Amino acid sequence: xxxxxxxxxxxxxxxxxxxxxxxxxxxxxxxxxxxxxxxxxxxxxxxxxxxxxxxxxxxxxxxxxxxxxxxxxxxxxxxxxxxxxxxxxxxxxxxxxxxxxxxxxxxxxxxxxxxxxxxxxxxxxxxxxxxxxxxxxxxxxxxxxxxxxxxxxxxxxxxxxxxxxxxxxxxxxxxxxxxxxxxxxxxxxxxxxxxxxxxxxxxxxxxxxxxxxxxxxxxxxxxxxxxxxxxxxxxxxxxxxxxxxxxxxxxxxxxxxxxxxxxxxxxxxxxxxxxxxxxxxxxxxxxxxxxxxxxx
Amino acid sequence: xxxxxxxxxxxxxxxxxxxxxxxxxxxxxxxxxxxxxxxxxxxxxxxxxxxxxxxxxxxxxxxxxxxxxxxxxxxxxxxxxxxxxxxxxxxxxxxxxxxxxxxxxxxxxxxxxxxxxxxxxxxxxxxxxxxxxxxxxxxxxxxxxxxxxxxxxxxxxxxxxxxxxxxxxxxxxxxxxxxxxxxxxxxxxxxxxxxxxxxxxxxxxxxxxxxxxxxxxxxxxxxxxxxxxxxxxxxxxxxxxxxxxxxxxxxxxxxxxxxxxxxxxxxxxxxxxxxxxxxxxxxxxxxxxxxxxxxxxxxxxxxxxxxxxxxxxxxxxxxxxxxxxxxxxxxx
Numbered sequence: 001x002x003x004x005x006x007x008x009x010x011x012x013x014x015x016x017x018x019x020x021x022x023x024x025x026x027x028x029x030x031x032x033x034x035x036x037x038x039x040x041x042x043x044x045x046x047x048x049x050x051x052x053x054x055x056x057x058x059x060x061x062x063x064x065x066x067x068x069x070x071x072x073x074x075x076x077x078x079x080x081x082x083x084x085x086x087x088x089x090x091x092x093x094x095x096x097x098x099x100x101x102x103x104x105x106x107x108x109x110x111x112x113x114x115x116x117x118x119x120x121x122x123x124x125x126x127x128x129x130x131x132x133x134x135x136x137x138x139x140x141x142x143x144x145x146x147x148x149x150x151x152x153x154x155x156x157x158x159x160x161x162x163x164x165x166x167x168x169x170x171x172x173x174x175x176x177x178x179x180x181x182x183x184x185x186x187x188x189x190x191x192x193x194x195x196x197x198x199x200x201x202x203x204x205x206x207x208x209x210x211x212x213x214x215x216x217x218x219x220x221x222x223x224x225x226x227x228x229x230x231x232x233x234x235x236x237x238x239x240x241x242x243x244x245x246x247x248x249x250x251x252x253x254x255x256x257x258x259x260x261x262x263x264x265x266x267x268x269x270x271x272x273x274x275x276x277x278x279x280x281x282x283x284x285x286x287x288x289x290x291x292x293x294x295x296x
Numbered sequence: 297x298x299x300x301x302x303x304x305x306x307x308x309x310x311x312x313x314x315x316x317x318x319x320x321x322x323x324x325x326x327x328x329x330x331x332x333x334x335x336x337x338x339x340x341x342x343x344x345x346x347x348x349x350x351x352x353x354x355x356x357x358x359x360x361x362x363x364x365x366x367x368x369x370x371x372x373x374x375x376x377x378x379x380x381x382x383x384x385x386x387x388x389x390x391x392x393x394x395x396x397x398x399x400x401x402x403x404x405x406x407x408x409x410x411x412x413x414x415x416x417x418x419x420x421x422x423x424x425x426x427x428x429x430x431x432x433x434x435x436x437x438x439x440x441x442x443x444x445x446x447x448x449x450x451x452x453x454x455x456x457x458x459x460x461x462x463x464x465x466x467x468x469x470x471x472x473x474x475x476x477x478x479x480x481x482x483x484x485x486x487x488x489x490x491x492x493x494x495x496x497x498x499x500x501x502x503x504x505x506x507x508x509x510x511x512x513x514x515x516x517x518x519x520x521x522x523x524x525x526x527x528x529x530x531x532x533x534x535x536x537x538x539x540x541x542x543x544x545x546x547x548x549x550x551x552x553x554x555x556x557x558x559x560x561x562x563x564x565x566x567x568x569x570x571x572x573x574x575x576x577x578x579x580x581x582x583x584x585x586x587x588x589x590x591x592x593x594x595x596x597x598x599x600x601x602x603x604x605x606x607x608x609x610x611x612x613x614x615x616x617x618x619x620x621x622x623x624x625x626x627x628x
Contacts, residue, residue: 100611108608111606115597115600115601118596230553238422272430279426282423286407289415
């Protein structure tokens with residue numbers, strides 16, 4: 001029973017980080033119709049920036065409560081940095097391509113992926129970076145006869161908070177209305193006097209922020225390593241495809257499905273756990289190409 | 297000049313140019329060193345893969361982001377044949393590799409051609425990653441990340457007529473294998489040219505340009521796309537089969553999705569709206585990558601910048617841009 005609870009918690013922890021990546025990917029696709037192949041790399045970059053910032057500011061020595069507070073407050077810096085990167089990339093690299101066939105947009109994000117992957121190696125070096133001091137400082141809570149890291153619960157809370165925040169933002173604010181209008185009909189939105197270019201920058205930056213936040217919250221638990229972005233992207237794709245491209249609810253449910261299947265897979269059928277996920281994605285695409293929550 | 301006569305002229309001109317280039321390529325190994333010969337062989341092999349890929353992108357208008365699957369299935373089929381069946385004949389390996397790939401391409405293609413545009417891309421990507429994850433996880437069958445070794449000098453060419461024993465076996469292999477690949481490349485490129493210019497190829501272009509109208513004319517759109525998918529996969533699988541003995545090793549890397557991206561990259565580098573674009577692009581990409589890897593630890597950065605600049609400034613690729621310049625000069 002204890003093992004079962006731990007596995008459920010692990011799934012939720014994994015779902016939280018997957019949701020953060022997938023929600024950004026879905027938002028960018030929903031508003032701009034861009035499949036961002038560099039999205040996983042933004043996630044990795046967020047992890048690196050946060051780990052670097054925490055490591056530089058606080059060193060590797062553990063400290064008291066104030067120390068921990070400072071580290072936690074510094075953690076979201078990765079998300080902010082990636083949002084800034086996104087705000088620069090959209091107008092300079094993506095905007096010139098909107099009039100061209102969508103293949104070019106896909107290709108340029110692939111080029112970006114290659115550039116950013118190696119930039120990370122150049123800036124942060126080949127050794128993994130970690131912000132494990134936060135994880136250690138927060139200790140663990142007993143579950144049955146076992147101990148579970150408290151920090152993982154923080155990640156789940158952040159994931160849930162981000163989901164609620166994003167939902168409120170998209171469905172309950174004026175900016176959300178503008179965002180949805182642009183997503184449904186770009187030309188009509190422009191004709192009604194909305195500044196579509198600005199909406200695009202904002203949407204891309206928010207998408208990037210989510211990816212960076214995903215990296216930032218994960219890095220105390222798992223070190224930032226080269227290649228983590230490339231691996232994460234495909235799983236985020238599975239989430240988005242299962243849930244429906246461009247759907248926030250879809251990303252939420254999709255993240256839960258993928259993480260529970262994966263946790264069960266690692267436990268019961270480790271050889272084919274990844275294959276099963278990709279097959280689920282393919283099957284959903286076949287039966288319901290718009291995903292479980294997508295609109296045509 | 298009527299259009300038919302124009303095509304005839306261009307056919308003659310194309311074949312003369314093609315023969316001249318092939319003669320040039322045949323003489324080349326006597327001029328350049330063995331390492332360069334090996335590099336060029338890699339380039340020709342990737343050219344076959346890119347040609348196959350471009351039947352989907354250029355002629356049919358479908359962007360596959362999962363062609364690593366067909367390259368990899370071709371490669372792994374050969375590796376299994378060599379390791380488990382003790383096959384040494386390269387011809388048998390090629391036949392096996394192409395059959396294996398055709399089966400997978402027929403299966404995946406049947407599913408994928410139901411969609412176009414971005415859904416097609418994601419579906420091909422997802423299915424290719426199924427194969428990757430199997431190769432990655434079933435390490436007792438595939439060797440996992442260690443892959444399977446297939447030493448080239450252990451193979452025989454032309455039904456056992458040429459083998460590689462004794463001293464200098466590797467050099468002998470590289471030298472002979474270059475010609476072996478060159479001949480296959482010439483045959484395959486000619487075959488693709490015929491396919492693209494056949495009524496079948498024209499039908500694909502009609503579907504690409506206007507699907508609804510093509511359907512009204514009576515074309516079975518989905519079946520045409522499926523056939524194009526299978527042919528495309530088989531070409532790429534052939535390239536994979538040829539690649540293994542030259543590389544000496546096959547690993548899951550060639551099944552992982554960034555390799556699919558490299559195939560797209562090659563094709564766009566050369567120009568996907570022209571027939572020769574993918575060939576030139578593949579050879580150029582191979583040189584570019586090899587020298588970037590040799591000269592810098594940050595080769596991906598170099599390639600990425602090239603791709604970004606290419607998309608922004610030269611979207612028609614090397615051949616497309618050259619053609620535009622040529623036309624401009626002629627007009628003046």
